[in-house]
Amino acid sequence: MRAVILAAVAVAFSWPALAADIEATSRIDTVTVYPDGASVTRRTNVTLPAGASSIVLKGLPASIDPASIRVAGEGTAAFAIGSVETRNVPGDPRPVIDxxxxxxxxxxxxxxxxxxxxxxxxxxxxxxxxxxxxxxxxxxxxxxxxxxxxxxxxxxxxxxxxxxxxxxxxxxxxxxxxxxxxxxxxxxxARPQPRSPGAPRLDVTIALDAPSALSAALTVTYRVGGALWRPLYDARLDTGGKDRKPSLELVRRAEIVQRTGETWSDVVLVVSTVRVARSGGAPDLASWRVDFAEPVMSRRAPSGGAPPMSAPSPQPADAQPKLAEEAPAGEREARLDAGAFQAAFAVPGRVTIPQDGSPKAFRISSVTVKPALSLKTVPVLDPTAYLEASFVNEEEAPLLPGQVAIHRDGAFVGRVSLAMVAPGDKVQLAFGADDRVKVARVAVARREEEPGFLGSSRTDLREFKTVVKNLHDFPVRITVLDRVPVADNTAITVETLSRSTPPTDKVVDDKRGVMGWSYDYAAGEQKEILLAYRLKWPADREIRLR
CATH class of the missing domain: 1.10.287 (Helix Hairpins)
Known part of the structure; x- marks a missing residue:
């Protein structure tokens, strides 16, 4: 029969006087690793005498969160679990020997x-x-x-x-x-890390009560720091051919590092996307008040008047009001953007993770999709067309931010970064340069006009032409990105001239001034994109582009 969990740490209630402590030997059976910690489950088999007794697990890591300890068990007869107490003790200075x-x-x-x-x-x-x-x-x-x-x-x-x-x-x-x-x-x-003399350890004492002598199996689960996992990905793209469509295999891996002070040997390993080190709820948002600034009083005492008032401490020009909880909470949320999505992956079989901090990676999932292929070029910065593959993340788990090793047609191309992608969102990965697409961007005209005798403004007209040619023997979709200046001052105007080729995307990725032209190019087809704009500003001022 399974015993009900009756206590966490140091639960206080009436309990019969305990017999002598029974020191139990436990082993780690299951470990769940989170991006910012780990949950460890130990198992121990004990023989309980009739009446009250206590089981002691000695020498556990001092980094255990006592509030996270939970105990469950089952035995040959029903028994009750009482209080669970922890006690910090000096560490064993003797070396750990394998x-x-x-x-x-x-x-x-x-x-x-x-x-x-x-x-x-x-x-x-x-x-x-x-x-x-x-x-x-x-x-x-x-x-x-x-x-x-x-x-x-x-x-x-x-x-x-x-x-x-x-x-x-x-x-x-x-x-x-x-x-x-x-x-x-x-x-x-690979030797176990030696304990520092006197380094604290943790003893866990579990109070039990059995109606008669029996055999029992207990599980003790707790959260411990000093462990994490990072997502790694392999993306293998087959660009296809005349007789087959392109395909993409995305392999998800978990790289695990642990310095918990425990040996994770031959354990069942689970990796989870749950963030356990974050707060349990949203931060408290205080009121944000605005009022008129009080005038700064002169430090010189007015004649015949009251004593001078002390002036407030001068603040830097860019100083912002300190909102005690807003800024830190915002930063933490930005770093932990995957908190709303949770998934767990069980690694097949049993594994061993060294406790010396050496990283160990496991393959946890893979999916093969039919991607949409396209090319992107930003000739104002680099006259190269880059192959991209896009698909929808149809897995139940989010793709957490991480590095992706990209392979194209069996060749390793390099590494790219993947942002967090929720289930149902679009994934877009770059797969290196495509030398079969020719891109050239040239300046066609530039004309600066100084103000006339009665003029009050200056102008600068610029015109560029981008030529893109598809040298493949099959059609491809190519996106060209370019930009015009964005004025931060209303006295400066930017006018896109009518002879410019209308963009298919007037604003790309919510970036002002950045626009895109996406077209389907037939085999051997060439297209020209014209971009012309005029800057206008007061004659008595100078401008700079940055």
Whole structure:
């Protein structure tokens, strides 16, 4: 029968006197990692005596949020869960030892010592061969009599062969030593992080009451800091051909990092989009008041009058009124833009996450879609057309902000950033330059007019022509982006001239002055886009474009 959860941390109520504490050994079974923390579930099997008793889980991380601890259980008979209490205790200064890992390290070090001994022996033999080779041929014969000249080539060959063999043996041992050093270094990095002497740990005591002796299985779940996951994506685009349509595979990965002080070994892993470190509700919005500014009184005392009033502290010209809770809350919300969407992904099988902060990535989902392909160019900045693929996010989970590794027709193109995309929203990814689209933007005319004898204004007329040609043997859709200046002062006017090619998008991405021309280009087709505008401003002022 399953016991009802009756308590969180330090719930106070009447409870029978407890028997001696029973120290229980637990193991981590399930971990749910959030973008800003983790939830850990431990399991322990205990034998409970009849009556009141308490189970103690010792040495848990001190970063556990005590208010998050929840206990549940089931046993061979019904029992009750009472209070759950926590106590900070000094950490165990003894090092954490992984016996299996230490045994591997000892074996590798023994192999390295043996290889180093062989290296030294062969190196000494090579030194002897070199000394032998440096001796004169007349001293190499038996009884130190001169060696016959006809035997010199044979002696040289023997010395050369022996030296070559020694060098090759040393090369092979050097490679072996390098490999052993790399294995040893990897295992040493994987060692459990040593506890700092006296670093606090947490003991959790669970009060239980059983009507009779029984066996029970308990689960203890708590939230802990020092862990997070980041989304990573692989986007693989097949641009298709005459006989097939383009397709795009988007693979979602979770990169997990943890420094919780616990070993997550052979656990069930779940990653969730829930933000657990944020506030539980919207911030309180205080009233924002406006009133007339009080005049600043002179510091000089008026003659025969009251004593001078102290003037308020001068404020910078750009100082804004401090709204105690508005600005911080706004910034936090901007960074955590995915809070309204929640999803969880269970990683298949059981996994191990090192506690040293080394990142570990898992594939958590993938989807194959039929994207719409188009090209975009911004010739005022870069006369290159870039391929883009767009599709609708039809998954139930949002695509969180992250880096996307993009591949086009099997080739790695680079990385782009993905903003948060909610279910049902459009995803647009860039897939590198397309050299089969030619783009050129040239200045056609520029005319500045100074004010006349009675004139009071100056003008500057500019005209540009953009030529785009599709060199593909199939039709493509190409978008050209360009801009005209935007006046921040009403005394400056910007007029788009009638001979300009009308844009298909008068405002792009809510950016004033930025416009777009999107057309379908047949194979080999070329189009021209003309953009002309006139600036006008008072003659006694200067302007600058920025």
């Amino acid at each position: 016996a299996a890992l230490e045994e591997k390290l000892r074996a590798l070090r023994d192999r390295r010592d043996a290889a180093a001994a062989r290296f030294e022996a062969i190196d000494r033999r090579r030194a002897m061969i070199r000394r032998y080779a440096e001796a004169g041929p007349e001293k190499l014969s038996p009884q130190s009599r001169p060696l016959d000249v006809a035997q010199w080539p044979g002696a040289w060959d023997a010395v050369g062969e022996a030296l070559a063999k020694a060098n090759e043996d040393l090369r092979l041992i050097t490679v072996e030593l390098r490999g052993l050093d790399e294995e040893i270094a990897a295992l040493e990095r």
